[in-house]
Amino acid sequence: MLESIRKYQKILMGLLLLLILPSFVFLGVESYMQDIGKDSTLVKVDGAAITRQELDNAVKLRADRLQQQQGRVDSAMVNSVPFKQAVLNEIIQQRLLAYEIKALKLSISPEALARDLTQIPEIKALYNNGQFDAERYKKLLASNNLTVDQFENGRRHELKTRHVLTAVVATGIGSRKVAEQVSIAFETEREVQVLRFSPNDFVSKVNPSQQDIESFYQSNINAYQAPENVEVEYVILQGDAKADPKKFAEKADLFANMAYEQADSLKPVADRLSLPIQKASNITRGGLRGAPADHPFNNPKLLAAIFADDAVKNRRNIEALELSPGKIISARVITHKPQAALPLSQIQVDVKKQVSLRMAQELAIKTGQERFEALQKNPSESAGFTAGKWVSRNKPADLTASGMDAVMSANAKQLPAVVSAQANDGGFAIYRVNKVQKPLQADAKLRTNQARQVAALGAQSEAAAYFESVKDRAGVKQVNSVK
Known part of the structure; x- marks a missing residue:
């Protein structure tokens, strides 16, 4: 009430x-x-x-x-x-x-x-x-x-x-003047041209040696681990528990008892109930890769059971587990492979690609920095730059946060000016700022929200x-x- x-x-x-x-x-x-x-x-x-x-x-x-x-x-x-x-x-x-x-x-x-x-x-x-x-x-x-x-x-x-x-x-207080200045700063637009140095553009220009590949492999050995996995054999009892619940319950009890009491093999229970013994391999603690979500070996309880110490070390049947109404499984680990490093010979191609991309990134950044130093002396040089576009903190287009910070750091009284930042792909980007302008019309809703944020920050600081x-x-x- x-x-x-x-x-x-x-x-x-x-x-x-x-x-x-x-x-x-x-x-x-x-x-x-x-x-x-x-x-x-x-x-x-x-x-x-x-x-x-x-x-x-x-x-x-x-x-x-x-x-x-x-x-x-x-x-x-x-x-x-x-x-x-x-x-x-x-x-x-x-x-x-x-x-x-x-x-x-x-x-x-x-x-x-x-x-x-x-x-x-x-x-x-x-x-x-x-x-x-x-x-x-x-x-x-x-x-x-x-x-x-x-x-x-x-x-x-x-x-x-x-x-x-x-x-x-x-x-x-959250001064209106402060809020207005913040909004103006976020609204102010700058015309920007971009020159990017992407690692992908430099891959063809690098050629890692075998020593480079081996050194990278050893330094990153933890990234090249084959997960712990098991190969198992299993039997599934499946029937219509609703159609004949008594008969199914009897079979289920027999299935569970035999799997438990004769735990060194699934053959006795398979022969008694005329069930095929099936096999599955490369099962990890995360499940069976590529199998649908409802596959038995993506069942968390079944995975926990087959990776239990008794199942892995002693190769004993796991206790019968109900997967769904009318569907019961027991399994036995045949082989167990602990986590181990993949041999370099098996993953040589992939490692070489990673080393090449790393070297390409370093070359892209080095080339970009050299071009940036030259442009600082002659910022009007336009070769390679994209067409100009207007950006602001309210409308950053495709600029990254670090790119926007760099663009906004350029002195508006000394234009054109060039600034640089790391690109999204790990490469290097040069931004040339040509002009600055205020938008013809402010976004009233956005300004209201920004004023609230300024007021909240002020109140929080005072409190x-x-x-x-x-x-x-x-x-x-x-x-x-x-x-």
């Missing part, structure tokens, strides 16, 4: 904390995370302890909320030190807010509390012709296991906290600085580390 109450009192807090907490995490308690004792106290804020038990309880509550929201929770993540530290950060954040509320001597008047409560639909509905039904109010709260004092004191605290957070965020000062005043001290 009070779902909207719970929702209402957390919406603004959530939005504000989203602005504040990221900065607080980066600037927050990490510097305090030094283990200097074995006491249950983790952190002290204004002399009051945050204990390990309090943190454990908060971690459990957070995990429960995640479970409700997501349906499942990664226990390893919940038990990790980073997760616990993040929860501890939040506890410290709340303590600092309480400290600041106390220091500022904030109070909430009855009128302010009444105005706040009437924003909640369930409570607003308790007014009839201007008269408030106090009895229904008590019953409403009681149905949610709350007394009037508990609920109203909680609301007062929420309002005080909201006042502090709103004041903090409001100091992050981080503010809470750093509160930490100093509150005497935050780390006593023990999170484990």
Whole structure:
């Protein structure tokens, strides 16, 4: 019934904390995370302890909320030190807010509390012709296991906290002028021509020696490993379990018992039930390459069974495993090959291609750098450049991030100018910037979004600085580390 109450009192807090907490995490308690004792106290804020038990309880509550929201929770993540530290950060954040509320001597008047409560639909509905039904109010709260004092004191605290957070965020002015300058910088266009030196264009110009190939192979031996694999023989019992469930169940029991009791061979169970013994090879822990997803040897449980120690070392039948209703399998490892380096003779062609491409890349970069040095002396030289195109940070076309940074670094007062950056393919790119212009019409929607981002960054920066000062005043001290 009070779902909207719970929702209402957390919406603004959530939005504000989203602005504040990221900065607080980066600037927050990490510097305090030094283990200097074995006491249950983790952190002290204004002399009051945050204990390990309090943190454990908060971690459990957070995990429960995640479970409700997501349906499942990664226990390893919940038990990790980073997760616990993040929860501890939040506890410290709340303590600092309480400290600041106390220091500022904030109070909430009855009128302010009444105005706040009437924003909640369930409570607003308790007014009839201007008269408030106090009895229904008590019953409403009681149905949610709350007394009037508990609920109203909680609301007062929420309002005080909201006042502090709103004041903090409001100091992050996010100047319109700053936002406008950012938008102009992102909108400003530059006419660019490109000259690329791609490794693929230099492959024909290199010829690695056998020594080059062998040296590269030895240096990268871990990249040339044949995965662990097995060859197995197997038998499958398949039937219509629905048509004659009793008969199939009897056969399934016989199949499972014989495979288990006569574990040195599949022949007895195959002969008894007239089943063919089949073979499969090159099965890795990842499955049977090239086989469809529903192939038996792409079944995770079956793979785990055939790569178990007993199956690999002792060559014993695995226990019968149900692949699907009416389909049961048992298998036995025939041969096992551990992971090993592929011989160079087997992969000579591929290694040579990689060495050639590496040498071609080095030659492309060297050639590009030499051309760049010459163009710096004569930037008007146009041989080899593409036709000019207009780019901006809002519309980067096919320029990489490093290419765009290079283009925007060119001095707009000294054009044409040439700059360089690494190309997408690992080669070298030269950009000649010819002209600069502002677009005739700005994108209003994009400008609005950029203004919001500037405001958010400003608020986040102000909030981080503010809470750093509160930490100093509150005497935050780390006593023990999170484990």
